[in-house]
Amino acid sequence: MTQTTPKIRIRGLRKAFGPKVVLDGIDLDVMPGTSMVIIGGSGSGKSVLLRCILGLIPADAGTIEIDGVDVLSLPTRRREAVIETIGMLFQNGALFDSLSVWENVAFGLLAAGRRHGKRPSRAEARATAGRVLEQVGLDPSVGALSPSELSGGMQKRVGLARAIAGQPDILFFDEPTTGLDPIMGAVIDGLIVDCVRKLGSTAIAITHDMASAQRIGDQAAMLYKGKLIWQGPATSLLNSGNPMVDQFTHGRREGPISMELRR
Amino acid sequence: MNAVLDFIAALGRAALNLVRTAGALTLFGVAALSHLVRPPFYWRIFFGALIEIGFFSLPVVALTALFSGGVIALQSYTGFAQYHAQGAIAGIVVLAVTRELGPVLAGLMVAGRVGAAMAAEIGTMRVTDQIDALTTLSTNPMKYLVTPRLLAGTIALPCLVLVADILGVLGGFVVSVVKLDFSAPAYIAATFTAVKTIDVTVGLAKAAVFGFLITLMGCYHGYTSRGGAQGVGSATTAAVVAASILLLASDYLLTDVFFSQ
Numbered sequence: 160m161t162q163t164t165p166k167i168r169i170r171g172l173r174k175a176f177g178p179k180v181v182l183d184g185i186d187l188d189v190m191p192g193t194s195m196v197i198i199g200g201s202g203s204g205k206s207v208l209l210r211c212i213l214g215l216i217p218a219d220a221g222t223i224e225i226d227g228v229d230v231l232s233l234p235t236r237r238r239e240a241v242i243e244t245i246g247m248l249f250q251n252g253a254l255f256d257s258l259s260v261w262e263n264v265a266f267g268l269l270a271a272g273r274r275h276g277k278r279p280s281r282a283e284a285r286a287t288a289g290r291v292l293e294q295v296g297l298d299p300s301v302g303a304l305s306p307s308e309l310s311g312g313m314q315k316r317v318g319l320a321r322a323i324a325g326q327p328d329i330l331f332f333d334e335p336t337t338g339l340d341p342i343m344g345a346v347i348d349g350l351i352v353d354c355v356r357k358l359g360s361t362a363i364a365i366t367h368d369m370a371s372a373q374r375i376g377d378q379a380a381m382l383y384k385g386k387l388i389w390q391g392p393a394t395s396l397l398n399s400g401n402p403m404v405d406q407f408t409h410g411r412r413e414g415p416i417s418m419e420l421r422r
Numbered sequence: 423m424n425a426v427l428d429f430i431a432a433l434g435r436a437a438l439n440l441v442r443t444a445g446a447l448t449l450f451g452v453a454a455l456s457h458l459v460r461p462p463f464y465w466r467i468f469f470g471a472l473i474e475i476g477f478f479s480l481p482v483v484a485l486t487a488l489f490s491g492g493v494i495a496l497q498s499y500t501g502f503a504q505y506h507a508q509g510a511i512a513g514i515v516v517l518a519v520t521r522e523l524g525p526v527l528a529g530l531m532v533a534g535r536v537g538a539a540m541a542a543e544i545g546t547m548r549v550t551d552q553i554d555a556l557t558t559l560s561t562n563p564m565k566y567l568v569t570p571r572l573l574a575g576t577i578a579l580p581c582l583v584l585v586a587d588i589l590g591v592l593g594g595f596v597v598s599v600v601k602l603d604f605s606a607p608a609y610i611a612a613t614f615t616a617v618k619t620i621d622v623t624v625g626l627a628k629a630a631v632f633g634f635l636i637t638l639m640g641c642y643h644g645y646t647s648r649g650g651a652q653g654v655g656s657a658t659t660a661a662v663v664a665a666s667i668l669l670l671a672s673d674y675l676l677t678d679v680f681f682s683q
Contacts, residue, residue: 215554247558253551267559
């Protein structure tokens, strides 16, 4: 595999829910080891894009290649093996509230071990979970708590720990700083950057938060009405030269993007 | 004319919806059952569900059965005394409890308690992305959430019904002996004369079917719930209502198969 082959290559991806077209022929390349940030308004299809890649929502048309293999055409078993190489941080954490924090973090490790017939013991899994919790700045003693006993920022960190515990090749972040104060948001962004660098993973993050987008991303793209209308370096997000991106990143009310509001 | 056509169209939509739901439910059940023979099996989830359904439902099922047995004895007495047929009361109580009241009342109690809780738990997992998270963590949600619960429900309800049968008969015995002045040895002898093995075994078989249906409804409505708290609330209600109706309908069918001569 050469470095010029994208880690994730999407072509002509289309998804509609009834008459509403959410993704309308998306073409996107994410190179190995880079972080791609996708911005866009609420309901623009950012989360649907990630869910299509993960196979949580079936795409209507198009191809999604990971390491050159079209995952949409793979049989279930092989597709599950590909998904196993992806870690995901959900917007609201999506921690399993019936399990303790350490069981959440070790869940993927135990599941993967079970699939491959070399399941670690619970003691080993707990020790690993403790080490991963330390990586995201949490004391291993937090592992004994229930997710409901944690603050929003701590839940995000546990979600991040769960996503990176299996040392995935690819990481997805769905609105990683939503609902957090600016300082905690910056802390989470820092942890994400550290984790992605340490693991050498390829990452896709979707966010509304421009500060976060610039901290996390190497590359950026904007999704509007189901199409990617701009791609470029994340550093040029605030002065992209594209009037739509500029309106969005500067939060201007007037501009080419018209909000569909009923007055 | 338009009103008639609208009415027919509404009926058609309802019928199509019913067929669609029945198809989806069948596929859901078959998919869940297929995971029984495909490893891994999540024993921790299974035993957790077994305790939740079997052990924690015990007080409510026991009390319901105890009082129901007593009520049947009292009601039978008031009716049968007019014809000097009080001697049949022990038989009436044991047959009513083992054939019908034990399985049906235990099933309805469990549907209200466990079916609702399952729908709420799985529904909350659905709307908070926990089910999607399972998929991203190499875990089939159907295998993890549904299959162990279905098996636990199918096993736990017969155990509960066995307890309900004993307590239901005990309730009838206590009322008959203490309040109606029946002879205890005669009542016990009449009970054992009236009851046949098939009465108990068919009751337990009914309970297994009810347990499967209750957990299937709880899991299905929770798994397919949408739209936040309101969606979870609707799923919970739908799970209990659907389980109760299916339970009574299947009770009729099973009774017809096993007992109608």
